Amino acid sequence: MNLRPGRAARGGQYAALLAYLLFLAFPFLWLLSTAFKPPRELASLHPTWIPKDPTLANFRQAFDEQPLLHAALNSLAVAAGAAVIAVLVATPAAYVTARLRTRLSRAATGWVVVGQAFPFVLVIIPLFLVLKNLRLVDSVPGLVMVYVVWALPFALWMLAGYVRAVPAELEEAAAVDGAGRLRTLVSVTAPLLAPGVVATGLFAFISAWNEFFFALVLLKTPQKQTLPVVLTHFVGAEGVADLGPLAAAALLATLPSLVVFAIVQRRITSGLLAGAVKS
Amino acid sequence: MRARTPVLCAVLALLGTLLTACSGGGEADDGRVTLRFQSLAWQQESVAATEELVAEWNAAHPDVRVEYVQGSWDSVHDQLLTSFEGGEAPDVIHDASDDLADFAYGGYLADLRGLLSERLTADIPERTWRTATFGDGVYGVPFLQEPRVLIANTALLRAADVRVPTVAEPWTWEEFRRVTRRLSGDGVHGVAWPLKEPVSATLNLSLSAGGRLFHRDADGRARIRFGPADQVVPETIRAQTGTDGSASRTTLGSGGSDTLPGFFAGRYAMVPLGFSYRQQIVQQAPEGFEWQVLPAPAGAAGLSQGVSPQTLSIAEDSPHKEEAAAFLDFLLRPANMVRLALGDWMLPTGTEALRDPALHTDEDGWATGTALAGHLRPAPAQSVRGYPEWKDKIATPAFQEYYSGAIGLGELRRRLEDDGNLVLARYQR
Numbered sequence A: 001m002n003l004r005p006g007r008a009a010r011g012g013q014y015a016a017l018l019a020y021l022l023f024l025a026f027p028f029l030w031l032l033s034t035a036f037k038p039p040r041e042l043a044s045l046h047p048t049w050i051p052k053d054p055t056l057a058n059f060r061q062a063f064d065e066q067p068l069l070h071a072a073l074n075s076l077a078v079a080a081g082a083a084v085i086a087v088l089v090a091t092p093a094a095y096v097t098a099r100l101r102t103r104l105s106r107a108a109t110g111w112v113v114v115g116q117a118f119p120f121v122l123v124i125i126p127l128f129l130v131l132k133n134l135r136l137v138d139s140v141p142g143l144v145m146v147y148v149v150w151a152l153p154f155a156l157w158m159l160a161g162y163v164r165a166v167p168a169e170l171e172e173a174a175a176v177d178g179a180g181r182l183r184t185l186v187s188v189t190a191p192l193l194a195p196g197v198v199a200t201g202l203f204a205f206i207s208a209w210n211e212f213f214f215a216l217v218l219l220k221t222p223q224k225q226t227l228p229v230v231l232t233h234f235v236g237a238e239g240v241a242d243l244g245p246l247a248a249a250a251l252l253a254t255l256p257s258l259v260v261f262a263i264v265q266r267r268i269t270s271g272l273l274a275g276a277v278k279s
Numbered sequence B: 001m002r003a004r005t006p007v008l009c010a011v012l013a014l015l016g017t018l019l020t021a022c023s024g025g026g027e028a029d030d031g032r033v034t035l036r037f038q039s040l041a042w043q044q045e046s047v048a049a050t051e052e053l054v055a056e057w058n059a060a061h062p063d064v065r066v067e068y069v070q071g072s073w074d075s076v077h078d079q080l081l082t083s084f085e086g087g088e089a090p091d092v093i094h095d096a097s098d099d100l101a102d103f104a105y106g107g108y109l110a111d112l113r114g115l116l117s118e119r120l121t122a123d124i125p126e127r128t129w130r131t132a133t134f135g136d137g138v139y140g141v142p143f144l145q146e147p148r149v150l151i152a153n154t155a156l157l158r159a160a161d162v163r164v165p166t167v168a169e170p171w172t173w174e175e176f177r178r179v180t181r182r183l184s185g186d187g188v189h190g191v192a193w194p195l196k197e198p199v200s201a202t203l204n205l206s207l208s209a210g211g212r213l214f215h216r217d218a219d220g221r222a223r224i225r226f227g228p229a230d231q232v233v234p235e236t237i238r239a240q241t242g243t244d245g246s247a248s249r250t251t252l253g254s255g256g257s258d259t260l261p262g263f264f265a266g267r268y269a270m271v272p273l274g275f276s277y278r279q280q281i282v283q284q285a286p287e288g289f290e291w292q293v294l295p296a297p298a299g300a301a302g303l304s305q306g307v308s309p310q311t312l313s314i315a316e317d318s319p320h321k322e323e324a325a326a327f328l329d330f331l332l333r334p335a336n337m338v339r340l341a342l343g344d345w346m347l348p349t350g351t352e353a354l355r356d357p358a359l360h361t362d363e364d365g366w367a368t369g370t371a372l373a374g375h376l377r378p379a380p381a382q383s384v385r386g387y388p389e390w391k392d393k394i395a396t397p398a399f400q401e402y403y404s405g406a407i408g409l410g411e412l413r414r415r416l417e418d419d420g421n422l423v424l425a426r427y428q429r
Helices: A003-035 A057-065 A068-099 A103-117 A120-133 A140-165 A168-176 A181-210 A213-218 A227-234 A243-278 B004-023 B044-060 B073-085 B101-105 B118-123 B126-132 B154-160 B173-183 B198-209 B228-241 B256-264 B275-284 B321-331 B334-344 B363-375 B387-404 B409-427
Strands: B033-039 B064-070 B092-096 B141-145 B148-153 B189-191 B214-216 B222-224 B268-274 B291-295 B305-307 B310-314 B376-378
Touching: A003 A243, A057 A068, A057 A227, A057 A243, A057 B044, A068 A103, A068 A140, A068 A181, A068 A227, A068 A243, A103 A140, A120 A140, A120 A213, A120 B073, A140 A181, A140 A213, A168 A181, A181 A243, A213 A227, A213 B073, A227 A243, B033 B044, B033 B321, B044 B064, B044 B321, B044 B334, B064 B321, B073 B092, B073 B101, B092 B321, B101 B387, B118 B321, B126 B141, B126 B310, B126 B376, B141 B334, B148 B154, B148 B198, B148 B275, B148 B363, B154 B173, B154 B268, B154 B291, B173 B189, B173 B228, B173 B268, B198 B228, B198 B305, B198 B387, B222 B409, B228 B387, B228 B409, B256 B268, B256 B275, B268 B275, B275 B291, B275 B363, B291 B363, B310 B321, B321 B334, B363 B376, B387 B409
Parallel strands: B033 B064, B033 B092, B189 B268, B305 B376
Antiparallel strands: B092 B310, B141 B310, B148 B268, B148 B291, B214 B222
């Protein structure tokens, strides 16, 4: 008697979950479908999910017209560099702000997080002038520095949460057992923080990989342009777009993020659960 | 403290490496002039044509090398503004005349008077030069333009047995309304207006009826007056979408491309679009689909309509203005202007280029568009300070609500005039 409402509720939950998954996947599935459609199918009044006459012509045209591979390598270098540096800078800072709960550390954390509130357009001109004085305009390292600075507030806030989730008692126990500060950090804290570090690095990587405006403004040499900037070359005046090649190129641009996330997601979730059990 | 030292060292080493890598970024000076040319060409054919012309220039001018930089229409204004502020703007800048006012008045663009050759100056009509004239200066060379035309389904026109208009004998706005009524029925609308950007479409077409909207007072200040001539086009569209039912209401918020599936499916007999949309139609139209290019309806001022041509400008900060002007002169020679126009499916502004036989063929409606070139005028108000704010905050929502039937003509006039003049007044103190 009790099972019937339980099953119905479970069924409802699965239905809601499926609807939510479809909602989330819709843009990607539409992109996937569009990338393989010929121009005439793209202008059909009754579009279909599965292309009737699938073609790779959009991919060929996209590669013929724009240096997608080169731009992807640029994006990879910039995003990986930004992720690594952001994590290296944010991890010790997050540890200190999480463990030393002084007035100064709270103020510092608040100040850094407030930095996240400024919109791009507000900072772009001063930032451009600063980078110009440092001779970092039109340079990949300059863009990496911008992405690091841009990712740091959120990375710091995110990692501080992970540090707080690691019980301080574990570090104290290690100290009682005779471990020094360095040994404690390396052998006890670092393994428990690993999922957080990976998640933070992933966040920094994806945000740098997708970022458009800074890359557009700061990089002038065509050979240095990143993938999001090159994608806009498929869009013309008044928003008219070369839809097929644009979808093909955008599909390729989303793949690295998906692959990276697919590789590390198991580690992130398992790490989070481990932390939850311990606390 | 000892624990932090290795991490800090690693971070500092990485940052140091980055800064070292950056410090040697400048090019060695080999005595040659290098001009950066930011082009917004984006279609395969136009990119190819532009790149070919740059290559030809570089082959013929080893001392003045032009570096082709691909820009994007999507973000050109913000990107240029940042570049100007930072003193890093390209030497030669591709843009559109309706985007130049801020840059021209801001002193970012070079006044081209005295820099351009007599040939180029004389080749482009005075009315076209006015599209890039701000105050007393000329801040861009208008080189490509496109009229708004009616792209029509030939089979539906033939079936309805309506008179097909020509440039010599166009439809009047009243006749156009009658024709769209006749073309409608059985799930077909006579016309589909893509009015995602209702202001430029309405104002540009209103020139045909003698509409001006922006008037100059005796003291030189711009004032908005929404007179009877300004009402002809909006009232026609409103009647088509409302009482007549001859225009689709669903496309009022659409862009031009969005109307094409319905057009190809025979849902709309005509779509008013920019001349360059023909390329999409050629690419996407179903096999055997018959279409043709018709002139937009004429009013008291004939076939006049406003345009905002694509322009080429020179940055005020460029140390090589004369070389840049020489490159413009090369790029805009009549034969080269034709190549650029064909690549973008648009019309050249040069009178010599407009005579090219390639632009007078009936194929894909080239001849109709070229015949309209003499009727193109500067888009109203593009040089009026405050126009962008008026357009975004006042006129766009007002026209959208009017066309959707939410407000009447009186309320539209009140918003355009009363609210609009308040906006303009702030810019003209």
